[in-house]
Amino acid sequence: MKRVAILISGGGSNMVKLAESMTTDHPARPVVVIANDPNAGGLAKAADLGIPTAVVDHREFNKDRNAFEAVLHATLEEYQPDIICLAGFMRILTGGFTAHYAGRMLNIHPSLLPKYKGLHTHARALEAGDAEHGCTVHEVTADLDDGPVLGQARIAIQRGDTPDDLAARLLPMEHQLYPAVLRRFAAGDRTPIFLPKAGAMP
Ligand code: GRF
Numbered sequence: 001m002k003r004v005a006i007l008i009s010g011g012g013s014n015m016v017k018l019a020e021s022m023t024t025d026h027p028a029r030p031v032v033v034i035a036n037d038p039n040a041g042g043l044a045k046a047a048d049l050g051i052p053t054a055v056v057d058h059r060e061f062n063k064d065r066n067a068f069e070a071v072l073h074a075t076l077e078e079y080q081p082d083i084i085c086l087a088g089f090m091r092i093l094t095g096g097f098t099a100h101y102a103g104r105m106l107n108i109h110p111s112l113l114p115k116y117k118g119l120h121t122h123a124r125a126l127e128a129g130d131a132e133h134g135c136t137v138h139e140v141t142a143d144l145d146d147g148p149v150l151g152q153a154r155i156a157i158q159r160g161d162t163p164d165d166l167a168a169r170l171l172p173m174e175h176q177l178y179p180a181v182l183r184r185f186a187a188g189d190r191t192p193i194f195l196p197k198a199g200a201m202p
Contacts, residue, residue: 002028002186005081007089008035012042013171014087014108014178019049021179028186032079034072036091052079058091069097083186086140087178095142105140106185108178110170112152113138117145122163122170132197133157133166135174137181151181151193173198 004022006015012033019030033046036058043053054075061068068091076084086107098105111121113136125133134154139147153173157166173195180193 002082003031003080004028004083004085004182004186005031005076005079006033006046006085006087008033008040008042008087009037009090010040010042010088012040012045012088014174015042015085016045016049017175017179018085018087018182019046019051021183026183026186028083028182031081032076034075036068036072036089042088065094066096069094073097073100083182085178085182092144093140098140098142101140103139106137106150106178106182107140107145107147108135108137108174109145110135110167110174111145112136112154113145113149120163122166125157125166126161126163130157133170135170135177137178148190149192150185150190151177151195153177153195154197156197169198 006018008015015033022029030051032052032054033042034054034056035043036056038055038057046053056072056075058068082104084101084105112134116124132154134152136149137151138149141147153176155169155173177195184193
């Protein structure tokens, strides 16, 4: 049975879907949820699911990334994770940290990578006049939002869409994609998953 640590910064809706999916014949189980913000709404949701939680507050390290990551690493190692899932975790990790977890750390990003790495992905897709948008689960490497793609889901962009409209329509796709990728990845299979496109205009 693979041990999964989930890192969050906010509400944790992806974390909840990942945790709820890891039951019965799933090859993995959640062992800890760690947040970099003590006010992250996902901490209470994890506790309600009976998952141990921890906080490593990046603000306590005065922008010293290495010091923050040293404590994050020590906290993770207490739980001996086989796999780490970044789920709405908004801290950029250094190459040294990602190298330590190379090949076993995943992230979900709200764009069709390699398009729109970084922030404000919904607004950028609209500004570019794209016809479709989506989300990507990828392995984490030293370069931000750049590692091997393990899954993607697409949505159609509709006339009059705002960034909030896209975010709201994309989140349910994230909640389908990430658990599906984790189940396959935890079984040792890196074959990418591409979900059928949602919301195409008739
Ligand atoms: C998601 O849209 C995810 O793609 C992005 O941050 C959002 C987090 O949502 N990285 P939640 O905290 O999982 O609800």
